[in-house]
Amino acid sequence: xxxxxxxxxxxxxxxxxxxxxxxxxxxxxxxxxxxxxLTVYGLAVLYSASGQRLxxxxxxxxxxxxxxxxxxxxxxVSVQRYRRWAPIIYLGGLALLVAxxxxxxxxxxxxxxxxxxxxxxxxxxxxxxxxxxxLSWYLAARILPPRLINILxxxxxxxxxxxxxxxxxxxxxxxxxxxSGLIVLFMAGIRWRFIFGALVLAVLSAWPAWVYLxxxxxxxxxxxxxxxxxxxxxxxxNIIQSKTAIGxxxxxGKGWLNGTQSQLDFLPESHTDFIIAVLAEEFGLRGVILLLxxxxxxxxxxxxxxxxxxxxFSRLVxxxxxxxxxxxxxxxxxxxxxxxxxxxxxxxxxxxxxTSVVTLMAGFGILMAISTERRxxxx
Amino acid sequence: MAPAVALKxxxxxxxxxxxxxVFVLVIAxxxxxxxxxxxxxxxxxxxxxxxxxxxxxxxxxxSLPPKRGLIFDxxxxxxxxxxxxxxxxxxxxxxxxxxxxxxxxxxLVEISESDLEKFxxxxxRRRPYEAVPLHFRLSEEERALLAVNRYRLPGVVVDAQLxxxxxxxxxxxxxxxxxxxxNEEEQRQLxxxxxxxxxxxxxxxxxxxxxxxxxxxxxxxxxxTNALGRxxxxxxxxxxxxxxDLTLSLDVAVQQAAFTALEGRRxxxxxxxxxxxxxxxxxSTPGFDSNLFVNGISARDYSALREDLDLPLFNRAVQGQxxxxxxxxxxxxxxxxxxxxxxxxxxxxxxGWYILPGEDRRFRDWTLRVRGTGHGNAVDLxxxxxxxxxxxxxDLAYRMGIDRLxxxxxxxxxxxxxxxxTTNERGGILPSSRWKRTARGEVWFPGETLNVGIGxxxxxxxxxxxxxxxxxxxxxxxxxxxxxxxxxxxxPVKVPTASxxxxxxANWQVIHxxxxxxxxxxxGSARAVGRGSAFTMAGKSGTAQxxxxxxxxEYDAEALEERYRDHGLFVAFxxxxxxxxxxxxxxxNGGGGSxxxxxxxxxxxxxxxxxxxxxxxxxx
Numbered sequence: 001x002x003x004x005x006x007x008x009x010x011x012x013x014x015x016x017x018x019x020x021x022x023x024x025x026x027x028x029x030x031x032x033x034x035x036x037x038l039t040v041y042g043l044a045v046l047y048s049a050s051g052q053r054l055x056x057x058x059x060x061x062x063x064x065x066x067x068x069x070x071x072x073x074x075x076x077v078s079v080q081r082y083r084r085w086a087p088i089i090y091l092g093g094l095a096l097l098v099a100x101x102x103x104x105x106x107x108x109x110x111x112x113x114x115x116x117x118x119x120x121x122x123x124x125x126x127x128x129x130x131x132x133x134x135l136s137w138y139l140a141a142r143i144l145p146p147r148l149i150n151i152l153x154x155x156x157x158x159x160x161x162x163x164x165x166x167x168x169x170x171x172x173x174x175x176x177x178x179x180s181g182l183i184v185l186f187m188a189g190i191r192w193r194f195i196f197g198a199l200v201l202a203v204l205s206a207w208p209a210w211v212y213l214x215x216x217x218x219x220x221x222x223x224x225x226x227x228x229x230x231x232x233x234x235x236x237x238n239i240i241q242s243k244t245a246i247g248x249x250x251x252x253g254k255g256w257l258n259g260t261q262s263q264l265d266f267l268p269e270s271h272t273d274f275i276i277a278v279l280a281e282e283f284g285l286r287g288v289i290l291l292l293x294x295x296x297x298x299x300x301x302x303x304x305x306x307x308x309x310x311x312x313f314s315r316l317v318x319x320x321x322x323x324x325x326x327x328x329x330x331x332x333x334x335x336x337x338x339x340x341x342x343x344x345x346x347x348x349x350x351x352x353x354x355t356s357v358v359t360l361m362a363g364f365g366i367l368m369a370i371s372t373e374r375r376x377x378x379x
Numbered sequence: 380m381a382p383a384v385a386l387k388x389x390x391x392x393x394x395x396x397x398x399x400x401v402f403v404l405v406i407a408x409x410x411x412x413x414x415x416x417x418x419x420x421x422x423x424x425x426x427x428x429x430x431x432x433x434x435x436x437x438x439x440x441x442s443l444p445p446k447r448g449l450i451f452d453x454x455x456x457x458x459x460x461x462x463x464x465x466x467x468x469x470x471x472x473x474x475x476x477x478x479x480x481x482x483x484x485x486x487l488v489e490i491s492e493s494d495l496e497k498f499x500x501x502x503x504r505r506r507p508y509e510a511v512p513l514h515f516r517l518s519e520e521e522r523a524l525l526a527v528n529r530y531r532l533p534g535v536v537v538d539a540q541l542x543x544x545x546x547x548x549x550x551x552x553x554x555x556x557x558x559x560x561x562n563e564e565e566q567r568q569l570x571x572x573x574x575x576x577x578x579x580x581x582x583x584x585x586x587x588x589x590x591x592x593x594x595x596x597x598x599x600x601x602x603x604t605n606a607l608g609r610x611x612x613x614x615x616x617x618x619x620x621x622x623x624d625l626t627l628s629l630d631v632a633v634q635q636a637a638f639t640a641l642e643g644r645r646x647x648x649x650x651x652x653x654x655x656x657x658x659x660x661x662x663s664t665p666g667f668d669s670n671l672f673v674n675g676i677s678a679r680d681y682s683a684l685r686e687d688l689d690l691p692l693f694n695r696a697v698q699g700q701x702x703x704x705x706x707x708x709x710x711x712x713x714x715x716x717x718x719x720x721x722x723x724x725x726x727x728x729x730x731g732w733y734i735l736p737g738e739d740r741r742f743r744d745w746t747l748r749v750r751g752t753g754h755g756n757a758v759d760l761x762x763x764x765x766x767x768x769x770x771x772x773x774d775l776a777y778r779m780g781i782d783r784l785x786x787x788x789x790x791x792x793x794x795x796x797x798x799x800x801t802t803n804e805r806g807g808i809l810p811s812s813r814w815k816r817t818a819r820g821e822v823w824f825p826g827e828t829l830n831v832g833i834g835x836x837x838x839x840x841x842x843x844x845x846x847x848x849x850x851x852x853x854x855x856x857x858x859x860x861x862x863x864x865x866x867x868x869x870x871p872v873k874v875p876t877a878s879x880x881x882x883x884x885a886n887w888q889v890i891h892x893x894x895x896x897x898x899x900x901x902x903g904s905a906r907a908v909g910r911g912s913a914f915t916m917a918g919k920s921g922t923a924q925x926x927x928x929x930x931x932x933e934y935d936a937e938a939l940e941e942r943y944r945d946h947g948l949f950v951a952f953x954x955x956x957x958x959x960x961x962x963x964x965x966x967x968n969g970g971g972g973s974x975x976x977x978x979x980x981x982x983x984x985x986x987x988x989x990x991x992x993x994x995x996x997x998x999x
Contacts, residue, residue: 143386143387143388144387144388144391144392144395145395186399186403187396187399187400187403188395188396189392189395189396189399243421243429244429244432244433245433246418246421246422246429247421247422247425247426247428247429247430247432247433248426248429248430248432248433249422250422250423250426250430251422251423251426260433261433280418280421280422284422285418285419285422285423288418288422289415292411292414292415296411299407303400303403303404306396306400307396307397307400311389312389312392312396315393315396316396319396319399319400319403323403323407326407326410330410330411330414333414333418334413334414334417337414337417337418337421338417339413339414339417
């Protein structure tokens, strides 16, 4: 080591200096501040959206406490350990998904939870982390850009859990999980001809998928999206009301706690999936821009971490986690504003709910682990 | 030439990752741009559209309760009206701290436990932003206090509602009945649409019987409300249709005369027009203040009324069932004539008692305990009615038999409810052998016929029934269904057709003459009352035993507890030549009918006939 260091003076000083606080505690401060800002903003909106029930806000704050703890814990784990454990986490996730189909508990006609000692747990959430880790583990060990045979193997790794989640049925999560895997493939440098080929195939298979794969309620959602006026009081109600809420907010909004759509109970699911409509109504476009700005900064920071990561595994994981986060935001804000079908994706870190918050924050913990790993190679 | 074994190339991987990152960033920016464009389009470009849409959401359909119909007496005197009453309500969404607000209100306005209790029930069933009433009938002073303190009582509303009011109070409490707040059971039964916005419903009496006419039709309005649910403007309106105004045949003056005459006693007076069945007076005393019930009577007031031994809530005129006593003798006398059991000339010997053939039980005449003898050795029907001879009717009833007696008497309206247009009317009992078999499961004994023959025993009748039966006598056989309703919104209601009780004209005359003699004959039982009367009257007294007096026991009215004294009854009509009014009077525990009830009958009839004469004179 000494020889090596002697030949690389700048690296020597890098190794010799005392590690920064961020490295010692594995905290990425820019990311942490952005997340805290988002949390505070989100809780304020939630207070209004939940009909000014302090209890709902306190419960969500408790979820956040747990989630931040999980994030900090996840940040302490070294990237190499994640790499070694990736296949095991993935296989464990798969096993749990099978278990859900066999022993799972249902709600609203879907079977998504495992109940262990009174604690409810959604294995598809674990898969949102396991998938990028597994694909990155697999592809980082291969020659990149991946060859066809590796691509096909990767597609199998993506397809199996996705199919299991579709069976629950939870199309939205299945798409997100698949997306997190496909992102890894894309970032690993999969050749354009494969991408175009896949797109052509996808278009060709869309019709059979529509007929055989989708559930009635999923088809209904897509149809409702295309013309929400079709069924004003039924399936179109949510979209019409949320668009009305957003639109009537204007530039400056109706003021905190003063949204008529949300406060007079016209807006359904106002504290969960449709919370962005409350924000848009009460804080106006200004508030939406502020929210998007925070998201954008988080997103940029995630990519910055990916760009500066030291090996392919880290890069791929960072990219996948960041992009999945972006997809959440885009899909949720798109669906509430009537751009996309209503698929049941929460607005990350703003919608009420415990599981998704913990999963997302665990992902940010992994990002922090990548960001704060001791540098061995000068960038 | 490709190498045989490909090697990982970190530089290539890093470079590819870099270009892909740039690519993804561009895509992400484009998507972000699309999102921004979408929100911009919704919130800026289409702002006006959605603003209106959101406003339309806040437009509410409100119900407008109709004004309840008024009730008048036959001369247009107001009996039931609607008065504005100031109501204290809370809009819970606007009240920051309910407990504090209630405490603050408690210092300004007297809020009772039951107010709070009812308020809680109403709060649970309210619609969002609906004002929930807490306290009714605010006084001027309380309203002023609330106005002064309004700034520190957000969400507190004072507004005027129309509340039923009975200006005549106790005088008409039984005749009209009353409205009250709709209770849960009624809520389940009534048509929700008709009662949207209406809080009161007829509970009893005319108010209940004519509920459908009085209610009216609910109206609607579309109102625009602000974020706090306050009405900003009315967009569209369908006016409610007020309920129909009812004119009753009751006459306040006659009602008042009867009420005053009964003052301090428990009793009832029913006055009726024999020409069409209209009731002129319907009084039961003691009465109560119907206004107490309109917004929910307080527990204290209610238990005071319920525990009163005089039973002020009991409508004696239609619910009270009394042995009619001798008041039914004219009908039985007519039956004897019609069946040919007696003629006007038939006489009997009355030693003061009657013994059934083959039995030794003595049925005593009322004269026996008064003067120790009977009515004499040759008592005919005229005298028997005039002096109210019991032995004559013991004999007549025995010879007629219970079933023929029943058959002849039933068409006079005894034994079944008369169908008067009010609630809770009872039917009394007109016994027959079949009735006893069904009701008691026993056979009829001849001795029981004797008791029925003088209107005692199983026989029971309400004052309204007695008035109807007497009006059949007065009109020589025309029976009308008694009724209170005279006109709806000024349109007279159709007079029901009479059913006819057939009897020989000469026989009617015998009975009429005898009833005339009761007032105006030398030996008439009510001759003291008939003296000096401005009109010729006809009538019949009755005395109903409250407790059985054993055969040889002495009856001493003075010594008896007041409540064990006999009920005094009287039926009458006037003028004798052309009957215009029929009256039945019951005075509970009043003693003899001729002494206590007859004067009341006379006063009521005179009041009515005098007014009529006055009217004719005024017109002439």
